[in-house]
Amino acid sequence: MKMTKTGQTASSVRWRLVLASTTMLFVELALIRWAGANVVHLSYFSNFILLGSFLGIGIGFLIPAERGQWLKRWTPIPLALLVVFVRAYPVQVRQSSSEVIYFTAVKATGLPQWVTLPAIFLLTAVIMAGIGKITADLFRQLPSLEAYRYDLLGSIAGSVSFAVLSWLRAPSVAWGVLAAAALLILGGRRNTLLYGIPLTAMVGALFLETTTTGISWSPYYKIQLKASPTTTRTYHISANGVPHQSTGPLSVLMWENSPYRQAYDQTPHNPHKRVLIIGAGNGNDVSVALAHGAERVDAVEIDPRLQEIGAQLHPARPYDDPRVHVHIDDGRAFLERTNAKYDLIVLALPDSLTLVSGASNLRLESYLFTRQAFEAARDHLAPNGAFAMYNYYRKSWLVDRFAGDLDHIYGHAPCMTTFNRNAAVLVAGMTPADQSCKQIWQPSGPVPAAASDDHPFPYLLHPTIPTLYLGALGAILLVTLLAVRLTGVRIRSTVRYVDMFLLGAAFMLLETKNVIGFALYFGTTWLVNALVFFGVLLSVLAAVEVRRRLRRVNQLLLQVLLFGSLAAAWLVPAEAVLSLPFAGRLAAAIALAFAPIFCANLIFSDRLALAPDPTSAFGANLLGALTGGALEYLALVTGYQALLLVVATLYLGAFLAMRVAGRGPGAQPTRVPGETSAVRT
Numbered sequence: 001m002k003m004t005k006t007g008q009t010a011s012s013v014r015w016r017l018v019l020a021s022t023t024m025l026f027v028e029l030a031l032i033r034w035a036g037a038n039v040v041h042l043s044y045f046s047n048f049i050l051l052g053s054f055l056g057i058g059i060g061f062l063i064p065a066e067r068g069q070w071l072k073r074w075t076p077i078p079l080a081l082l083v084v085f086v087r088a089y090p091v092q093v094r095q096s097s098s099e100v101i102y103f104t105a106v107k108a109t110g111l112p113q114w115v116t117l118p119a120i121f122l123l124t125a126v127i128m129a130g131i132g133k134i135t136a137d138l139f140r141q142l143p144s145l146e147a148y149r150y151d152l153l154g155s156i157a158g159s160v161s162f163a164v165l166s167w168l169r170a171p172s173v174a175w176g177v178l179a180a181a182a183l184l185i186l187g188g189r190r191n192t193l194l195y196g197i198p199l200t201a202m203v204g205a206l207f208l209e210t211t212t213t214g215i216s217w218s219p220y221y222k223i224q225l226k227a228s229p230t231t232t233r234t235y236h237i238s239a240n241g242v243p244h245q246s247t248g249p250l251s252v253l254m255w256e257n258s259p260y261r262q263a264y265d266q267t268p269h270n271p272h273k274r275v276l277i278i279g280a281g282n283g284n285d286v287s288v289a290l291a292h293g294a295e296r297v298d299a300v301e302i303d304p305r306l307q308e309i310g311a312q313l314h315p316a317r318p319y320d321d322p323r324v325h326v327h328i329d330d331g332r333a334f335l336e337r338t339n340a341k342y343d344l345i346v347l348a349l350p351d352s353l354t355l356v357s358g359a360s361n362l363r364l365e366s367y368l369f370t371r372q373a374f375e376a377a378r379d380h381l382a383p384n385g386a387f388a389m390y391n392y393y394r395k396s397w398l399v400d401r402f403a404g405d406l407d408h409i410y411g412h413a414p415c416m417t418t419f420n421r422n423a424a425v426l427v428a429g430m431t432p433a434d435q436s437c438k439q440i441w442q443p444s445g446p447v448p449a450a451a452s453d454d455h456p457f458p459y460l461l462h463p464t465i466p467t468l469y470l471g472a473l474g475a476i477l478l479v480t481l482l483a484v485r486l487t488g489v490r491i492r493s494t495v496r497y498v499d500m501f502l503l504g505a506a507f508m509l510l511e512t513k514n515v516i517g518f519a520l521y522f523g524t525t526w527l528v529n530a531l532v533f534f535g536v537l538l539s540v541l542a543a544v545e546v547r548r549r550l551r552r553v554n555q556l557l558l559q560v561l562l563f564g565s566l567a568a569a570w571l572v573p574a575e576a577v578l579s580l581p582f583a584g585r586l587a588a589a590i591a592l593a594f595a596p597i598f599c600a601n602l603i604f605s606d607r608l609a610l611a612p613d614p615t616s617a618f619g620a621n622l623l624g625a626l627t628g629g630a631l632e633y634l635a636l637v638t639g640y641q642a643l644l645l646v647v648a649t650l651y652l653g654a655f656l657a658m659r660v661a662g663r664g665p666g667a668q669p670t671r672v673p674g675e676t677s678a679v680r681t
């Protein structure tokens with residue numbers, strides 16, 4: 001039986017490595033979801049947790065095998081501290097910015113921002129450093145690419161596990177129990193008590209959260225349902241701790257001047273027979289459409305739990321009506337797929353309280369508010385049809401942006417009705433005769449440029465990186481440099497791995513760009529997001545499997561293929577992919593997204609075999625990945641398509657660095673005893 005240097009069988013090391021890697025990714029995903037659900041503005045900064053996770057994992061790998069055993073022994077303690085800390089001070093962060101809008105009605109209470117955010121970031125980094133150290137010590141006991149292979153298998157298992165729990169709408173205590181069980185196994189018998197006490201405290205805190213009256217989880221939010229003490233509403237629904245929706249009796253919804261009926265009152269000649277409601281939620285808008293005589297209502301809602309609450313508890317029971325057809329889907333994706341024509345299309349309060357993923361700045365509803373989305377809605381209107389949208393927009397410039405888009409698309413100004421707290425209803429008929437306005441929209445000042453599919457940031461006033469983001473990113477990168485230095489790795493020693501630094505930054509940006517692309521083509525749903533990450537991991541694994549079976553690879557050929565695939569992704573416009581039928585769109589999206597990922601990881605795997613000091617190589621790769629996460633904010637200025645130019649520039653720099661260091665095309669790989677590879681590319 002083959003034994004490793006620590007006396008364990010190779011098979012034992014393999015399965016423990018898979019378990020450690022599974023736990024690492026599972027805990028990372030759980031922290032992103034759970035912390036964002038309890039500290040409201042982390043919903044808009046989920047890559048804050050992602051970057052903390054990268055920092056921690058990197059430190060775990062940077063610490064030499066003979067050092068840092070204490071970090072493994074104490075791993076569950078910071079995890080328990082983080083859970084207890086967040087549970088004690090939920091929804092605490094006070095964020096304000098004149099440059100970007102945050103939809104929230106929550107007042108800050110508890111600890112100030114400068115305490116809460118650093119505490120969460122540092123605790124996340126320490127948690128992931130402990131799990132990373134466990135993984136790294138197992139990693140070192142296997143040949144480089146074999147270890148990387150089992151690490152990827154574990155990452156796939158962690159991703160799939162969390163996706164299954166999201167599909168089941170499992171509560172947070174289920175996440176905690178699974179993480180605790182995995183850590184107890186990894187900790188071994190000697191650490192049963194040391195691990196058991198803090199893990200029990202963690203699970204206990206999550207159990208108290210789960211058993212709180214009215215708490216449930218959807219794939220997007222932590223939802224809390226409370227009965228209303230007033231007669232104008234029956235239930236109040238909070239999402240991630242923020243008041244989000246409320247159900248009301250039909251008689252209240254139909255009050256004169258109610259925002260729910262403006263779309264109908266201002267289109268008196270419209271038959272309102274076929275109605276599309278995007279953001280159907282608990283069913284208020286659906287019940288109003290039925291009351292106005294709709295013969296068919298397509299109710300599109302991205303969150304199944306919100307629709308379920310409406311089906312069970314709305315006093316008008318709109319979802320029981322056979323005229324209503326429910327679609328649990330992203331609104332933009334539904335528009336791109338359907339061929340139906342509607343008398344009225346309503347965007348009903350579609351403001352999410354979370355981002356698409358932990359790796360981007362895209363919100364769930366961002367692609368509903370681009371000029372291309374408004375054009376898609378117009379193309380689905382019947383002759384003499386109308387489009388309506390309403391929300392509490394907070395800023396007059398945001399109303400001007402949307403109304404200006406409608407003015408441009410329909411050729412005339414829309415109706416505008418304003419209510420308290422900066423609420424506004426915009427109604428645009430296909431022709432001026434198809435709308436009847438008490439008030440026509442007039443701009444309050446300069447009209448901001450429209451959001452687009454390439455720059456889907458409707459809540460950002462100008463193409464800029466807000467100072468709020470710049471300050472947070474600067475602090476994160478500074479902490480990263482200090483943390484890497486404190487591990488005993490000299491920054492100067494990583495200079496020879498500048499190519500690894502650039503490879504890490506490029507791959508992080510490439511992955512983010514693909515997440516965004518699939519969100520546009522197939523919707524911002526949790527399932528699409530999970531499948532993209534699964535596809536990325538499978539592509540990386542395929543590259544490793546190919547490299548393991550080759551004695552050597554032609555680096556020059558791979559580089560040409562990589563730049564060719566990046567050029568194809570750059571040249572093919574998004575609208576060309578969107579115009580394809582579903583099967584063709586899927587094939588095009590997969591080819592454009594995963595061809596460069598596969599080529600890049602073949603190059604990375606081959607480069608890894610040349611590293612005489614894998615620990616320093618991984619340190620450089622870590623800094624690159626963190627830098628790539630920060631560079632993603634450039635999209636706020638340039639748009640997402642331009643990120644491909646940044647990716648190509650980073651890869652070009654990496655290949656030039658390889659050639660200067662004598663590791664370019666034609667270099668022969670050398671085997672180094674005990675060599676390892678990075679857990680992430």
